[in-house]
Amino acid sequence: MNSISLGLAEAWRLLITFDADLFEITALSLRVTLSATLVATLIGLPLGAWLAINRFRMRRVVIALLNALMGLPPVVVGLLVYVVFSRSGPLGVLGLLYTPTVMVIAQAIIITPIVTSIAHQAIRDLWADYHDLLISLNATRWQRIQALIWDGRRALMTAALAGFGRAIGEVGAVMIVGGNIDHATRILTTAIALETGKGEFGMALALGFILIGLAIAVNLAVHILSRTETGSRW
Amino acid sequence: MVTPILPLTLRDVELRRGGRRILGPLSLTVSGAGITVLMGPNGSGKTSLLRVMHGLERITRGTVDWQGGAQDVRARQAFVFQTPILMRRKVADCIAYPLHLDGVPRKAARARAAEMAAAVGLADALDKPSAVLSGGEKQKLALARALIRTPEVLFLDEPCANLDGRSTREIESILTRARDAGTRIVMSTHDLGQARRLADEVWFLYGGLLVETAASAAFFAAPRTAQAAAYLKGDLLP
Ligand SMILES: Nc1ncnc2c1ncn2[C@@H]1O[C@H](COP(=O)(O)OP(=O)(O)OP(=O)(O)O)[C@@H](O)[C@H]1O
Ligand SMILES: [Mg+2]
Numbered sequence: 027m028n029s030i031s032l033g034l035a036e037a038w039r040l041l042i043t044f045d046a047d048l049f050e051i052t053a054l055s056l057r058v059t060l061s062a063t064l065v066a067t068l069i070g071l072p073l074g075a076w077l078a079i080n081r082f083r084m085r086r087v088v089i090a091l092l093n094a095l096m097g098l099p100p101v102v103v104g105l106l107v108y109v110v111f112s113r114s115g116p117l118g119v120l121g122l123l124y125t126p127t128v129m130v131i132a133q134a135i136i137i138t139p140i141v142t143s144i145a146h147q148a149i150r151d152l153w154a155d156y157h158d159l160l161i162s163l164n165a166t167r168w169q170r171i172q173a174l175i176w177d178g179r180r181a182l183m184t185a186a187l188a189g190f191g192r193a194i195g196e197v198g199a200v201m202i203v204g205g206n207i208d209h210a211t212r213i214l215t216t217a218i219a220l221e222t223g224k225g226e227f228g229m230a231l232a233l234g235f236i237l238i239g240l241a242i243a244v245n246l247a248v249h250i251l252s253r254t255e256t257g258s259r260w
Numbered sequence: 261m262v263t264p265i266l267p268l269t270l271r272d273v274e275l276r277r278g279g280r281r282i283l284g285p286l287s288l289t290v291s292g293a294g295i296t297v298l299m300g301p302n303g304s305g306k307t308s309l310l311r312v313m314h315g316l317e318r319i320t321r322g323t324v325d326w327q328g329g330a331q332d333v334r335a336r337q338a339f340v341f342q343t344p345i346l347m348r349r350k351v352a353d354c355i356a357y358p359l360h361l362d363g364v365p366r367k368a369a370r371a372r373a374a375e376m377a378a379a380v381g382l383a384d385a386l387d388k389p390s391a392v393l394s395g396g397e398k399q400k401l402a403l404a405r406a407l408i409r410t411p412e413v414l415f416l417d418e419p420c421a422n423l424d425g426r427s428t429r430e431i432e433s434i435l436t437r438a439r440d441a442g443t444r445i446v447m448s449t450h451d452l453g454q455a456r457r458l459a460d461e462v463w464f465l466y467g468g469l470l471v472e473t474a475a476s477a478a479f480f481a482a483p484r485t486a487q488a489a490a491y492l493k494g495d496l497l498p
Binding site: 152155156158159161162163164165166169173177 | 314316332334335338339341345347348349357358361
């Protein structure tokens, strides 16, 4: 009990003094996860829109695959990425193992299916609404996609945020591929795991508060977006 | 001078969905000027026929030919849906959207949208999100959007279904003005008074078939088919 309250006091001190380590870990976390979110968004939004608008033979298969990938345990993704990038793996020559880059790759793989799936649903619903109108107005394929992306922008932002939220809190995969190396690949989640193991509750709690803060911010943003959507204010 | 897109010719058109025949076989021609009113009981195929003419349905048999033959024939028509389809944007942007598609500069498009909005009585609603409009206002928006490209042919599917008497008259005067300016109008309605006021020609549909086409005056004076006569009297059809 005592160590907990001491930890809380220490956490508070670290936070208000902008502790250098704390700052560095948080910055790397944001860098890795924002990069992964960007990659996942660049793949997921067009792919989701494509799946929603086009009827092709393998569509159902692709969607089923997407849903299956969503359920993939992150730690297994980490393992697979590790194998691929390990020294003797197919991409081992790149020497990316234990770098932030490979952590971005692992996180992007984990969240791309979610981002794609949410984008797909949003665009599909909007397309069902707009279909006859856009055809009637003789909008070109590109104009249709523009209209759907613009009018669906809130839902698409929600998709990106959901991806970010899932990636920022993920620990298993980044631990495996990043190695949690001090000043190199240590991020919020892996640092919390380590500090807790060492019994350094102050640092662990300070990191935890930041992580919670980020998670709350993301959820708040999603909430506000969905409220403006249903409140019919665009 | 661009070639006009009319006449529109439907030959032996048949539309089937889920093994059921919904429309046809029927043949017809739309040409000249004026307002054609489609009448017929619920489920008789009015919406389906309008959609087939506009090219929104894949027909099972037959042909639909526009004179122009060009690919952009649909851009020279407009369609007002039975249930308005509104984009999730401000009223002004919804009305201006067809011009936006044509590459008209934003300012010019907005100015034109404001004119159209005023014409249908939506001048005060320009900055509202389209979703907050009442049912009747939504229909007015759809009409303003349909007219903004000054289409050569205008299809309307029960455009006044949710409107009060005064709004209905306003819309009717907008439609007759469009007709007088050269827009060919094909519309459906269940409002017999409206049909009498607007129609130059009446098509009566029953069970997916075009059972009677007649000049408006002749149709209302003495319909030739028993189904049309019964419909006009408000009888229950067999
Ligand atoms: N996609 C579809 N699949 C199955 N049946 C359909 C489909 N589209 C239309 N129908 C049927 O075709 C018939 C004609 O429908 P349509 O909407 O053209 O009638 P309508 O004359 O416009 O009726 P209303 O006056 O009620 O608007 C209806 O019985 C309808 O259920
Ligand atoms: Mg109908």
